[in-house]
Amino acid sequence: MTLIVALAGALWLGILTSISPCPLATNIAAVSFIARRCERARNSLLSGLLYALGRTFAYVVIGTLAVLGVLNLPIVSQFLQEYSGKLLGPLLILVGMVLVDLIRFRVPGGSSLARLEEKAATWGHPGAFVLGAIFALAFCPVSAALFFGALIPAAIAQHSAVAMPSVYGLGTGLPVVVFAALFATGLRRAGAIANSLSTVERWARYATGIVFVLVGIYYILTHIFGMWQK
Secondary structure (H helix, E strand, O other): OOHHHHHHHHHHHHHHHHHOHHHHHHHHHHHHHHHHHOOOHHHHHHHHHHHHHHHHHHHHHHHHHHHHHHHOOHHHHHHHHHHHHHHHHHHHHHHHHHHOOOOOOOOOOOHHHHHHHHHHOOOHHHHHHHHHHHHHHOOOHHHHHHHHHHHHHHHHHOOOOOHHHHHHHHHHHHHHHHHHHHHHHOHHHHHHHHHHHHHHHHHHHHHHHHHHHHHHHHHHHHHHOOOOOO
């Protein structure tokens, strides 16, 4: 997998994360709240952009630290170099099963951020940035599976500690910017687009999950059972 393909995959994972049910709901609620508190459309759009940058910043920091942490540990790095092919197959299948709703789990810790969210909402433009970062940290099952189960292993395999997390963060911010612009011009348009995205998200998530399962099976057959290898 070349770096260009990996970056394109990271961008798609970011977009898919942003339009997944849980992040999509928080994005719409946050941007709607920001828009209602701003008297001018320009200020509303600026707050929306800062919110998107906050989400992007949080994902970039977490992703970069995770990738660098693994790559800088010789034992872990050597283990992954030797067994990454064998581990990647089952991991992709598990992520795919989460995406198609065959596996469901809860991600703890989201409620502990509630007070900080309420304070950040009253800080104006800087608060929009902080609010975006906070909501990014409140992982739900799908976003956690995409980020920790798909992006981070791919970034480690590509030795891409900054580029892939950055592109992923950019992907999570793109739909948010669209919503910010829509809320700046009219709430009805945003609601209609949100309903359409919910339908698109389900098909995109299921298609991505099926691809992950198929690729995972291929990795298992080639790296564990040695099929198609000379």
